[in-house]
Amino acid sequence: NVNPCGDDASCSQTKTSLLCQCKPGFQRNKRNRQCEDINECMVFGACSQHCNNIKGSYKCACEKNYKERNNSCIAKGSEDQVLYVANDTDILGFAYPFNYSDAHQQISHIEHNSRITGMDAYFQGDMIVWSTQFNPGGIFYRKLHDRERRQSSSGLIVKFKRPRGIAVDWVTGNIYWTDHSRMHWFSYYTTHWTSLRYSINVGQLNGPNCTRLLTSMAGEPYAIAVNPKKGMMYWTVIGDRSHIEESSMDGTLRRILVQKNLQRPTG
Template sequence: MSFVCNKQKNCHDGSDEGGQCDSSCGKGSPCEDICHPTPRGPKCNCSIGYVLLSDGAKCGDIDECESHDACAQMCTNTRGSFVCSCDPGFQLRSDRVSCKAAGEAMEFIFSAGYHIRKMSRDLRFTDVVYPDAELQVTGLDVDSALSRVYWSTDVAGTIYRLSLLGGERVYVTGVGSPGDIAVDWVTQNVYYVQKSAIQTIRVCHLDEQSYAIVTYVEHGFAVTKLAVDPTAGYLFWAEVSNWAFDKPSSDVFRSDLAGRNRKHLSINHFMVASGLTFDLVRRILYVADQHRHTIECMDYEGTDMHTVVSGEHVQNPIDLALFEGTLYWLKAGTGELTSYKLYGPRERRIGKRQLYVYNTEHFTILQSAMQPTVPNPCADHLCTEMCVLNAGGTAACLCADGTKVEMKELCPLPEEIDAFGSPVFHNGVNQTDKQNVQETTGHSSTGVIVGIIIAVIVLSLGAFYYYKKFWRKGIRPDFRLHFKNPAFGMHTSEEEDLEPQILVPGQHQYTNPLESSAISEHPESEVLLHSYDKAQSSVTAQIPQQHAESVELEDETEEVFVLDSKDMTTPLIS
């Protein structure tokens, strides 16, 4: 509009000047805010933060908070603008949009094969939290306030808890085939999927040694992911149906933490829900769809559903986490961790990092601000079995079979025996137990030392007798094994001419390992095995020099890798 009515003829015919240029924006102008004169009359516009209404003259305020990326957390609309703020436990950054978590730095916790590892935010430093998880991990979560890591293994039917502070490990066995898990950090209840023929969602408390059925899953559906927001009193889960017509279908549900007030948040909208997380400040649920390659979100009521990000950056997403307004997910089978900022310029939102661990399927984030401290209604509960949270923030009592009872009310006897039996809880070693162990060890140490001394004396006498009887007479027993292998050391062509020899019963031959033989070093780094049996010939095995390079890892440890070499290729011994 700057070239119109500017006292200069910018058009060849001069149509950009004259007319009503001098009178358009005078006292009779209809524009409420900004008026642009034109030869045909006034043209109205509005300042930043306002929008021109349908009458073409008046301006209305824009509610910037209606967009999902105005602020990282809380947004307050003002006349012509907006103001961002943060939840307690976070601080507003200098950009006046994003929030920084107070407290310690964020860390990733993830499973890698049979290891549980901890990694810094920039992925530069890695610690092995637990070196032997024994079996493949099927679920992973944390309690940030108490610095505890929880994981499940379905084959062993076990759920573990490990303290990152003292190293104490507590676990429960006999829980069937546990899949994904989610921790209520307020009550320390652990929710888990029981992957039987008819699946159930259950809950247990490892310290109180109690458990209960929360809800049943419809036949033909399998629960893929769980999430618990105890501040709202909600349990979320995703179910995937059996594939029909080569297309799966996923639904997302919500209930209170006792399994009541069940609500269907999405019906046949997703295909394979492979990740589930939430924003407890804005009450938004995020869902990763591995089949459609999308990350979508909705509010806790299942409304306002829309796609957050999709396309090439969301290939095969598994697991999902949110921290400081940034979503994180894994790309299946690659060890690639992708991040996506929910605010700011769209061209600068995607980030990719490599874990250099390709068999990880589960990760979560450890940081206290993610799990704020709230009062625990179950702290002094009077439930005879399980105490869980209601949606209103009150305590509720559950029996093992899922029956809901009042405080102090006894649970009814179960009508049916659980096919998986009762879970067995195993407590970790506390300080008192350690002291008792140390005392017991101290009392028994004298006996152990005496036994060792006696054993040494007996062995010394035996060695002396052996020397006097055999060694001085020139007998040299040799315990080296001798293997007959006609293909050892031959070229490939010679090996192919050999007829395979299969031993049948009655044709087995054994060589006495006590036959005399000797070993000597041959020039050019060869080792010769000389047999004193005249019927046998010498066997030569060349041992080449190994080339190795040293790699300094980021955790300041050193690891040596032996490079492959053709010289090291040797025919197998048959």
């Protein structure tokens, strides 16, 4: 019983003719009229990572620490991923897939008319670190898996009352932050902005040492980020000439990265 249409096609016999149709995963070659395998891996998006073409079909494969689901590779344990959000007076944790309407965890709540101005996650230390302004102003942290859910001041900020952006160096555990002023709050509103002591600072999370890295600011330093692997930090400045700067994490090698067409770079 030889299939006149070939092994890769189905055959339908009528009274007057023979109808051949390629099986799924095959297509007819217009030159020799034979059914040939379709290489689905040549189609963009067939698989999210690796694609192995097999006769009449294909198979997706994933890198290590990923698993396959509906031809897509997702990170193993993604169901345990949490998105942390600072929402003015609250720090919230949203479980994957990060739907606000679903149940979420309140990491911390800020009272006394204070508000959160910056936040970063320090996963190596299993904690969330954030900054607040006024009542009280300072830097605080909370252990993510602390059963007693205690809120503790890091002891890092004593005289600095107006921290803004904050970033954690996950290699050394040091904290970098931008600060508005060491003045009394009344002086902030009665002193010209050029006299305010804007600064970029660094300190230890659980230590007494902190220092001002940079104090010469042509505007208000706002957001800050660090890249410990390259030993660099980056921050935004708001003012008459808003810009984005970078320097090494010890304050040297300072230069402006972006200056044109910036209005108010807050993050």
